[in-house]
Amino acid sequence: MKCIRRAMSSIPQYDTRLLKVKPESIIFSKNGSLPQITDKETESNLQQASNELKLLNVIGFPTETVYGLGGSALSDQSVQSIYKAKNRPADNPLIVHISSIQQLKSKLLPQDYEIPPIYEKLIAKFWPGPLTILLPNDPKNSPISSYVTGNQDTFAVRMPQHPVARAIIAISDLPLAAPSANSSTKPSPTLAKHVMHDLQGKIPLVVDGGSCNIGVESTVVDGLSSPPMLLRPGGISLEEIKSVGGPEWENIQIYKKTGGVEENEKVKTPGMKYKHYSPNAKVILFINCGDGLKAMQDYIEKHKLNPQNIALLKSKQFKDLENISIIKNLGFKGEEISQNLFKYLREVDELEIEYIFVEGIDETNEGLAIMNRLNKAAVDVVYM
Ligand code: TXA
Ligand code: MG
Numbered sequence: 001m002k003c004i005r006r007a008m009s010s011i012p013q014y015d016t017r018l019l020k021v022k023p024e025s026i027i028f029s030k031n032g033s034l035p036q037i038t039d040k041e042t043e044s045n046l047q048q049a050s051n052e053l054k055l056l057n058v059i060g061f062p063t064e065t066v067y068g069l070g071g072s073a074l075s076d077q078s079v080q081s082i083y084k085a086k087n088r089p090a091d092n093p094l095i096v097h098i099s100s101i102q103q104l105k106s107k108l109l110p111q112d113y114e115i116p117p118i119y120e121k122l123i124a125k126f127w128p129g130p131l132t133i134l135l136p137n138d139p140k141n142s143p144i145s146s147y148v149t150g151n152q153d154t155f156a157v158r159m160p161q162h163p164v165a166r167a168i169i170a171i172s173d174l175p176l177a178a179p180s181a182n183s184s185t186k187p188s189p190t191l192a193k194h195v196m197h198d199l200q201g202k203i204p205l206v207v208d209g210g211s212c213n214i215g216v217e218s219t220v221v222d223g224l225s226s227p228p229m230l231l232r233p234g235g236i237s238l239e240e241i242k243s244v245g246g247p248e249w250e251n252i253q254i255y256k257k258t259g260g261v262e263e264n265e266k267v268k269t270p271g272m273k274y275k276h277y278s279p280n281a282k283v284i285l286f287i288n289c290g291d292g293l294k295a296m297q298d299y300i301e302k303h304k305l306n307p308q309n310i311a312l313l314k315s316k317q318f319k320d321l322e323n324i325s326i327i328k329n330l331g332f333k334g335e336e337i338s339q340n341l342f343k344y345l346r347e348v349d350e351l352e353i354e355y356i357f358v359e360g361i362d363e364t365n366e367g368l369a370i371m372n373r374l375n376k377a378a379v380d381v382v383y384m
Helices: 002-009 040-054 076-088 101-108 117-126 165-172 190-197 238-243 258-267 293-302 334-349 366-377
Strands: 017-020 059-061 067-072 095-097 132-138 156-157 205-208 219-220 229-233 284-286 308-314 324-329 356-359 378-383
Touching: 002 165, 017 040, 040 165, 040 205, 059 165, 059 190, 067 076, 067 165, 076 284, 101 156, 117 132, 190 205, 190 334, 219 238, 219 334, 284 293, 284 366, 308 334, 324 334, 334 356, 334 366, 366 378
Parallel strands: 017 205, 059 205, 095 156, 132 219, 284 356, 284 378, 308 324, 308 356
Antiparallel strands: 059 067, 132 156, 219 229
16 A cells, blocks of 8 residues: 555656557457457557556547546556546546446446436437536446545546547446546547647657547436436536426536536636636637627737737637637538637647637537637637
8 A cells, every 4th residue: 555655746757659549440340348359450459458457557539529538447556547647636526438338337326226207218318429417426336436426426427439448448447537637627639649738748658549529528317316416517518408308408507516606707807817728818708799800909908919920710700800820610500610619729839829800609409519618718708
């Protein structure tokens, strides 16, 4: 025990390996727990990733939402290494990722335990996929590390759709605790190079499986509470949960932190909030500002900004503002905007500008998750 503690108190330095794999070469059959892999290099690289996990190390890997930083959910050492590499405060519980329902049952749940029926339709439709559910956890008897759950009486679990994520979990036969693979406070990574940018030297290995096609994290729902709750909007929309989940989900409530914090987020002032999804440049979010020209101009004048130090991420309605030369289009559809959001925040941040103006969108469908991330990333929100 002593020995482990000593080892963990110093941050290991790694010569981080970046291993490319071909997601299309990985095939899961409907019932098979292990995938068939047709590309030799992919097979060997997934094996190396799996070996690291078995050694209780942590690795970066792609999921359909964002890149994850995974370690065995059954090992205190692995989970502590996750927090350490990310520099994440340990007060926020992690999601456990599984490769099959069979694995969930055999590795994580008590014998003969039945998954609550309220989840049946959601699991049938959205697993594998970007939906995370809460299940009961008995901290005294659970095989899950208490660092994953923060000793709570529930744990969060999802079955990722990305073949690389599922293959690594299946081959290692380890349920993986995996937050997004960014340094704490930074935008989530949707490309392997984002993971390298943040975590190179801090972890032994990153598996590069290309870009994440959803681009924001999974939706987290709690079906154990009555009424059921949406804890975090994400890759599956609230509208989809309501229409697929069955009658119990029709009155799902959106979780708001106590004390009206969520509401207050709309009147926040620079520097006053806990940072999340934040690039180095200050994100200014514009909501309901039409074509944006007047709102942006007023903001620039009021705060005496130099337009050369501003990048603009626009989507549906904003027009280009003269003097701002760095302008990127996030897309018109929610799907595109989700895919591009974190990537473009990182891209323009590399240009060392001081401000990123972002056009807000409606909070319907994908818009709810997008605006949730933008509200957290923003140091200032402008309404008209
Ligand atoms: O898409 C995703 O979910 C990504 C990829 C890598 O799979 N993972 C991810 O994990 O975003 P993480 O650990 O950053 O997100 C955990 C979320 C947080 O909002 C946390 O509060 C919630 O899940 N959560 C985890 N366990 C919980 C629990 N027992 N009760 C309530 N919320 C929980
Ligand atoms: Mg995260």
